[in-house]
Amino acid sequence: MIGNRAKTIDILNKYDYRAKKKFGQNFLVEPNIIKKIVEEITEDSIIIEIGAGLGAITQAVATKAKQVIAYEIDSDLVRILNENLNDYENIKIVQEDFLKIDLDGLLSSYNCKVTIVSNLPYYITTELLTKVLSVSDKIDKVIAMMQKEVADRFTKNEKGKDYNVLQVMAQYYCDVKSLTKVSKNNFIPIPKVDSEILIFEIKEDYKKVKDEKLLFDIVKACFSQRRKIILSNLNKSGFTINPQQLLDIGVDPTLRVEQLELEDYIKIYGVIV
Numbered sequence: 683m684i685g686n687r688a689k690t691i692d693i694l695n696k697y698d699y700r701a702k703k704k705f706g707q708n709f710l711v712e713p714n715i716i717k718k719i720v721e722e723i724t725e726d727s728i729i730i731e732i733g734a735g736l737g738a739i740t741q742a743v744a745t746k747a748k749q750v751i752a753y754e755i756d757s758d759l760v761r762i763l764n765e766n767l768n769d770y771e772n773i774k775i776v777q778e779d780f781l782k783i784d785l786d787g788l789l790s791s792y793n794c795k796v797t798i799v800s801n802l803p804y805y806i807t808t809e810l811l812t813k814v815l816s817v818s819d820k821i822d823k824v825i826a827m828m829q830k831e832v833a834d835r836f837t838k839n840e841k842g843k844d845y846n847v848l849q850v851m852a853q854y855y856c857d858v859k860s861l862t863k864v865s866k867n868n869f870i871p872i873p874k875v876d877s878e879i880l881i882f883e884i885k886e887d888y889k890k891v892k893d894e895k896l897l898f899d900i901v902k903a904c905f906s907q908r909r910k911i912i913l914s915n916l917n918k919s920g921f922t923i924n925p926q927q928l929l930d931i932g933v934d935p936t937l938r939v940e941q942l943e944l945e946d947y948i949k950i951y952g953v954i955v
């Protein structure tokens with residue numbers, strides 16, 4: 683199997699390949715962690731993997747899942763993946779920047795929900811998860827490795843200086859739990875920070891509003907100027923709402939975004955829609 687230290691070093695040497703910083707490449711080399719990911723999928727799963735790397739997770743999930751579509755941006759790695767995973771008929775490697783694909787269109791071609799698996803390049807964690815959660819109606823869960831500090835924001839719902847729209851999205855669509863913490867020593871090369879794998883399980887009954895785009899436009903508006911009160915943020919973003927309308931639904935118009943809960947956004951949506 684690819685996902686261990688000796689085999690990874692073998693492949694890197696064989697292809698004279700060096701991890702590229704610009705693509706956030708840190709290869710997972712701990713079989714026990716990979717095993718935990720595999721335990722989270724089923725024989726019926728259709729997996730979309732984002733950032734296949736040398737194929738450590740790709741190969742392992744393919745031994746159980748029905749089908750794996752693995753996206754990798756780096757053409758050098760795609761060549762290596764195609765050579766090493768050639769024997770797996772249920773793996774399809776796609777060389778593409780995942781951020782640019784039409785995910786909704788892709789997922790519409792499956793008549794079942796898919797599972798997203800990713801050891802994310804950390805610098806695009808927020809953008810990637812936002813893209814994935816925007817098609818929550820077509821996925822069943824997201825298994826994602828991320829920087830431990832970023833994972834804390836989801837599991838502890840911290841509303842510190844990095845509090846963002848994605849946290850509200852995750853709360854709306856998912857039940858989030860930690861699968862395991864992952865020490866930085868489990869990667870080649872060793873990154874600067876420790877990681878954690880989170881499971882974002884899409885709630886069956888998440889749908890609380892008809893127009894989710896409008897709901898999250900309202901959330902974005904409230905986040906637009908963190909220091910300003912929500913009333914002025916909403917009005918500046920083009921939502922005509924007056925203080926009394928907010929008071930009538932039990933939301934204080936002078937609150938700042940970190941004082942709002944998901945239920946408050948849903949109430950504001952009810953006034954605006």
Ligand code: SAM
Nearest residue numbers: 705708709710733734735754755779780801803
């Ligand atoms: N999954 C492998 C593993 O666990 O060992 C590799 C993980 S590495 C942290 C992230 C991978 O994502 C790299 O192989 C990188 O080239 C790829 N990647 C980075 N940006 C990408 C993008 N926009 N679309 C697809 N793949 C990307």
